[in-house]
Amino acid sequence: MPLLLQRLVAAVAAAAPLRRYLCTAVPRPPWAMVNSQAALDASGAPSQSARALVDLNSTPCVSHLSVPARLVAPHGDDMGSLVGIVRGASCDGLLLLDFIDARHRPLWPHEFAAARGGVEPEGELFVCNPLSGQLVRLPAPGMDVPKMGSTSFGLLTQSQGSHGPPDRYAVAQLSKSSRGGGECRRVVRRFLSETGEWDERPLVGVAEMDTARSMLINHEVLAFGDRLWWVDVAWGACSVDPFSDRPERRFAELPRSSVLPVSDSPTLSRYRRMGVSDGKLRYVQVSHGHKHDKWCVILSFSLDDETYSWALDQGVEITGRHDPCYVQIAAIDPFNADLVYLQHGSAVIAMDLAEGEEIWRGYLAKEFAFQKLLHCSLLVPCVLPTWLATSHIPSAGTLSSNKADCKRKSLADMLVRVDKC
Numbered sequence: 398m399p400l401l402l403q404r405l406v407a408a409v410a411a412a413a414p415l416r417r418y419l420c421t422a423v424p425r426p427p428w429a430m431v432n433s434q435a436a437l438d439a440s441g442a443p444s445q446s447a448r449a450l451v452d453l454n455s456t457p458c459v460s461h462l463s464v465p466a467r468l469v470a471p472h473g474d475d476m477g478s479l480v481g482i483v484r485g486a487s488c489d490g491l492l493l494l495d496f497i498d499a500r501h502r503p504l505w506p507h508e509f510a511a512a513r514g515g516v517e518p519e520g521e522l523f524v525c526n527p528l529s530g531q532l533v534r535l536p537a538p539g540m541d542v543p544k545m546g547s548t549s550f551g552l553l554t555q556s557q558g559s560h561g562p563p564d565r566y567a568v569a570q571l572s573k574s575s576r577g578g579g580e581c582r583r584v585v586r587r588f589l590s591e592t593g594e595w596d597e598r599p600l601v602g603v604a605e606m607d608t609a610r611s612m613l614i615n616h617e618v619l620a621f622g623d624r625l626w627w628v629d630v631a632w633g634a635c636s637v638d639p640f641s642d643r644p645e646r647r648f649a650e651l652p653r654s655s656v657l658p659v660s661d662s663p664t665l666s667r668y669r670r671m672g673v674s675d676g677k678l679r680y681v682q683v684s685h686g687h688k689h690d691k692w693c694v695i696l697s698f699s700l701d702d703e704t705y706s707w708a709l710d711q712g713v714e715i716t717g718r719h720d721p722c723y724v725q726i727a728a729i730d731p732f733n734a735d736l737v738y739l740q741h742g743s744a745v746i747a748m749d750l751a752e753g754e755e756i757w758r759g760y761l762a763k764e765f766a767f768q769k770l771l772h773c774s775l776l777v778p779c780v781l782p783t784w785l786a787t788s789h790i791p792s793a794g795t796l797s798s799n800k801a802d803c804k805r806k807s808l809a810d811m812l813v814r815v816d817k818c
Contacts, residue, residue, distance in 0.1 A: 430745075457745040491554060600646050613631070634671060736749060
């Protein structure tokens with residue numbers, strides 16, 4: 398497919414007012430861009446009880462998550478060194494939170510994951526319902542088995558019906574294990590809500606990748622198509638079904654022109670992102686010109702489920718008075734594949750790739766805009782189905798517990814579309 402470049406003059410230039418404002422009549426937005434850093438609230442307010450507090454805003458405004466500190470550190474020990482990270486979101490809006498001890502550890506998300514290799518710190522993992530505030534704390538994964546080279550955790554849910562609240566979930570990571578002191582093997586380390594326990598399953602289909610380069614996971618874990626996807630933004634994505642007792646690893650390499658040599662740059666994922674939109678896995682990248690050029694190109698691809706190959710959907714060229722090299726990818730719209738959210742300084746811009754124009758923009762607080770220096774994935778898209786506020790997170794022995802009062806609806810019925818506002 399030939400690349401169609403649509404020129405947009407001064408799209409990221411002066412800070413213009415919003416060109417189109419989101420509808421504010423709906424009770425809540427259909428999805429939210431959640432700050433990837435979860436805050437610890439040590440105020441001890443009585444209203445906190447045992448639930449998370451969510452400052453929910455319509456996109457492109459950023460939503461913030463706060464968890465009572467006493468739930469993570471009940472004795473108040475080392476609370477100042479704990480850092481909360483939103484590891485990812487399920488397809489139905491549940492969030493996976495990971496609180497780790499950041500003392501003597503780097504601050505890049507993929508380095509947090511790498512730090513879990515060797516002697517692994519005690520896990521502080523929570524599954525969170527962002528609308529009801531319900532929190533479920535997972536038991537510690539355990540330290541009886543040596544772990545090396547573990548990746549970040551991901552969250553995947555399943556429902557017995559076509560749509561509706563999930564019946565079960567799995568929290569999983571890719572790892573290497575040497576149980577009993579034997580030879581290291583590649584495994585899926587997982588927690589299943591049905592059993593309430595952690596276990597390990599050896600990976601199937603790893604031989605073809607063992608001779609290739611190692612993946613560097615520098616992106617939040619994605620949930621798509623009954624699989625979890627771990628992304629190396631310089632190479633491709635590895636997917637696994639964590640519910641399977643014989644999990645098979647599949648690999649989708651990036652478009653050939655996007656594959657780079659091994660890179661441990663913590664900033665690369667600011668310009669390369671994967672996400673789920675309109676029922677497909679999407680890959681978006683920003684390509685810049687030379688140092689003094691005032692342009693960049695945004696390319697958007699979609700993955701074919703059968704061939705695991707990418708098709709180029711959109712290509713947009715951006716020019717402007719300000720240096721577009723600071724244009725970063727904030728999020729991919731879950732409902733409209735033509736909408737991509739860019740960050741330029743303190744501005745979050747909604748870009749319509751089909752029309753090649755900016756449709757509106759919002760602004761980050763100064764302290765939040767600075768966080769881009771500390772985190773690769775600044776924002777995590779989270780869909781908000783209408784039933785999410787009244788559903789419960791599944792637990793062991795409660796299969797189908799969410800289904801008693803839930804009427805089957807299509808995805809279009811459950812979610813208020815942005816374009817309907």
